[in-house]
Amino acid sequence: MILGDSGKICEETKKIYPQKFASEEEIFNHIHRGDRIFISTACGEPQYLVQALIRFVESNPKAFFDAEVLHVWTLGVAPYTDAKFKYNFRLNSFFVGNNSREAVNRGMADYTPIFLSQVPQLLHRGLVHINVALIQTSPPDDHGFMSLGVSVDIVKAAVENASLVIAQINQFMPRVHGDGFIHIDHVDYIVCHDEPLLEYEAMAPNEVADQIGKYVARIVQDGDTIQIGYGSLPNAILSNFNDKKNLGVHSELLTDGMVELMKKGVINNSQKTLNRGKTVATFCMGHQSTYQYIHDNPSFEFRTLDYTNNPLNIARQNNMTAINTALEIDLTGQSTAESLGKTFYSGIGGKADFMRGAILAPGGKTILAIQSTAENGEVSRIVPFVREGAGISLLRGDIHYVVTEFGIAYLHGKNIRERAMELIAIAHPDFRSWLVAEAKKAGFIFQDQAFIPGKGGEYPDELEACKNTKTGLDIFLRPVKISDEPFLKEFIYSLSDRSLHRRFISFRKD
Incomplete structure (x- = not known):
């Protein structure tokens, strides 16, 4: 996606702002020992700038040392985690990705656990100071404003608080509506380099994921506003929403699956309480076609993390439905998405922000979707207790529904015994x-x-049936579940002795 004449725009910008252009060596000579270097998030990573920084260090290995590389997470190769740069860089990430997981668990990189909604305030309050920010933007418009495009999240806060801002202007970066614009005056150095944005490729959903998606689709109602994460399971869930109507989106992440539902008219945001008519997100991971679709599209509004992930904002959205995943859940209803025992796997992220916000929302609900097994069926994801050392990402009170390929468990308001039986059943x-x-x-x-x-x-799904009476009453019939025991008990206790005797030939008086 080329949005204009790259060379012409760069030359015109250079004429107006000559002081913002310099050689890469001159630019990176501003980095000193112990500096904190911020890199934009995920698909918004300025790949050329990162590689240029690595080239500079390879040519000048003693230019600086012990610099901290800070980001939410990246999809690139993370060359700064290579052992040969251990004296130059140390990574500190708010979320552990594939490219940093090994380094974090070897003690060669750091992970900072924090609710993502709180990260911008770390920067604004000066609790974490950024010396150098490496960002990627669209070309400036006639008024000097550039869009942060697919990555607004904490990038805007980084720009506003960094001592030095270096921007890679890239014609492939879409111009996205919302709160992701910065003025060229806030940028110290500009490097013009066009390259396709990083793309996120999830594994193709399998039959198990599709079955989970069908169950989740039963819970999500027309007019709900949804939040959902990334990966093959969320994609499978979204693909089962094709028959829904008037869905809205208020999410941390925008994905290909959401865009496809917008194109079909399933997502139109017409029933949202907050930001009606707008798909709200803070960053985007997908394919080039998705980046093209969000370019200059007024249906989208990208906001900073302290807005999108703020539980108080989420709670203002009627019928807010948060859909998230986990690595495992125990029989009491607490789950982890951060670690496998003592091994860090991902991070706190935005799950807790959205789940707690949805719980507070009028008509809100929370859904944890999880495949029943891992490691090719050798390990159950539903366990008696989470593994020793695991971080609890969602507490027992955070989850309304748990969905596996074997059904739906409803935990809200249930005691430990009822929860255990519900979860064992799925x-x-x-x-x-x-x-x-x-x-x-x-x-x-x-x-x-x-x-x-x-x-x-x-569970015998094939025995379920929907009936409609002559009076227009819809009745859903299904086989009894183990979780129905409390209802059966209440029903039996409500019957008279005469009725009990007629039904069951006996009754208890004690």
Whole structure:
């Protein structure tokens, strides 16, 4: 996607702002020992600037040392984590990605756990000072404003608080509406270099992910405003929303799947309470076609993280529905998305921000979608207890629904025994007997608790049916579940002795 004549725009900019152009060596000579260097997020990473910085260090290995590279996370190769640069750079990330996971777990890089909604304030309050910011923007318009494009998140706060701002002007960067504009006066140095933005390629959804998506689609209602994450499972969930109407988006991340639903008219934001008519996000990860679609499109509004992820803003959205994933969840309802035991895997991110905001929203609901097993079916993601050392990303009160390929568990307002039985019922059949035994051992469920998993251990979806009466009443019929036990108890206790005797040939008085 080329948005104009690159050479012409750069030459015109150079004529007006000659002081902002210099050789790469002159620019990077402004970096000193111990400086903190910020890099834009994910697909907004200025790839050329990062590679230019690496070339500078390779040519001048003693130019500076112990500089901290700071970012939310990146999709690039993260060359600054290479062992040969261990005296020059040390990475500090607010989220652990594929390119930094090994370095973090070897102790060669740092991870800062924090709610992403709070990161901009770290910069504004000076608690974390940025010496040099490497960013990527669209070309300046006639008024000197440049768009941060696909990455607004904390980038704008970094620009506003950095001592030195170096911008890669890239014709491939879309101009995105919202709060992601900076004036060229706030940039100290400009490097013109056009290159396609990084793209995010999720694994193709499988049948398991698609089945989870079908269950999630039952929970999401027409007119809901949704937030959802990234990856093959969220993509599968979105692909099951094609029959929905008037959905809205207030999300940290914009993905290809959301854009496809906008093109189909499924997402139109017409029922939103806040930012009606706008798809609101803070950064975008997808393909070039998505970047083209959001370019100068007034249907989108990109805002900073302290707006999109602020639970108080999220709570203002009627029928806000937060859909997130996790690595594992225990039988009491607490889950982790950050770590596998003591091994860091991702980060706090925005999950808790959105889940807690959605809980506070009128008609809001939270959904944790998770495949029942990992490691090719060898490990259950539903476990008696989360692994030792794991960080708890979502507390027991944060989750309304848990969805696996085996069904839906509703946890909100349920006690520990009820939660355990709900979750065992949607665990993989191969692990249910083990989970029942462990739940009894932990005292979560009664020692004589009956558990009949059904034929093949799977819930018989084919027996479900919807009926409509002559009076227009819609009735949903389904097989009884283990989680229905409290309702059955209440029903039986509500019957008279006469009715009990007629129905069951006996009744209890004690």
